[in-house]
Amino acid sequence: MKTKLFKIRRFFYPLWVIGVVYTFYLCIQILFLFLGRLLSPLLNWAWKLEVLTAEVVRLNFFLHLFLGLIPLLVAFNLAEKAIFRQRLLPRFFPPSAWARRDLCFGLALGFSLFALLFLAFFALGWVRFAAPPFVISSELLWIAPTFIVAALFEELFYRGLQLPVFTAHWGLSPAIAFSAFLFSLAHLNNPHLNFGGLFAILLAGVLFALTYLETGTLYLPVALHFSWNFWQNLFGFRVSGLAFPTFFQLEITGPTLWTGGAFGPEAGLAGLILLGLATVATLRYGDYRRNALFRRLGLTPPTAKDRP
DSSP: OHHHHHHHHHHHHHHHHHHHHHHHHHHHHHHHHHHHHHHHHHHTOOOOGGGOOTTOHHHHHHHHIIIIIHHHHHHHHHIIIIIIOSOOSOOSSOOOTTHHHHHHHHHHHHHHHHHHHHHHHHHHTOEEEEEEEEOOOGGGGGHHHHHHHHHHHHIIIIIIIIHHHHHHHHOHHHHHHHHHHHHHHTTTTSTTOOHHHHHHHHHHHHHHHHHHHHHSSSHHHHHHHHHHHHHHHHTTOOBTTBOOOOSEEEEEOSOHHHHOGGGOGGGSHHHHHHHHHHHHHHHHHHHHHHHHHHHHTTOOOOOTTTOO
């Protein structure tokens, strides 16, 4: 009987923890919405969710900040101090000698992948520059802050909260699968979503979980997530169905099977190839980190035959 109760508790406890955090998060969101509507006449704010579209990047930034990242951080703090009275989660950004290299690797990887994709599509004749090819607007200045806040929010919630909690009670493989599944469900309202796009987002969730597991911090997941979205947009592609202001005004003419159509390259075979390349690069980077640690400790790095 005790064993059965233990298994039931082991299954439901992570759902309880995440449910508590999410409840606090929703309550703080509602509070911020109320304050926004209350103060908008005084501060001359446009506080209408229907105008917070991808094309209005500045408003989108404030949406992600005040209805996403800040409520989540406050919810983490309230859940740990008011309900559980203990630290539930690992430190997301601990001091680390590898922090700078993790950030640089993530930023460089995103750029490299979408530069490669852009050059490949251009060489195949699958993209054409619209007229004019380069359009610079004030909204472009808000692209990087918007994507940084969005990456921080999603990585804190899915890899910072869900992945460690599920892993502690369900095991690693179910934790990766279920957190990636929830990550994909969060994008169900994205425009032009199809099965290919949803599947790619699921695989992206697995990739970001892998970056967290390889490094033990959120430096690399946040950097890669930001870089993936930022450079995908700046090279003129849609970001998970969303069309943000960009330098390159492109017309995609290639086959939808490869280009992903209106959703963007993530929904096509090209996106799957990029995810595969990113996974291989992440694994190699993880090996590099481990080998460097072994050498620093004066130990011989294990070979492939020595690994379990």
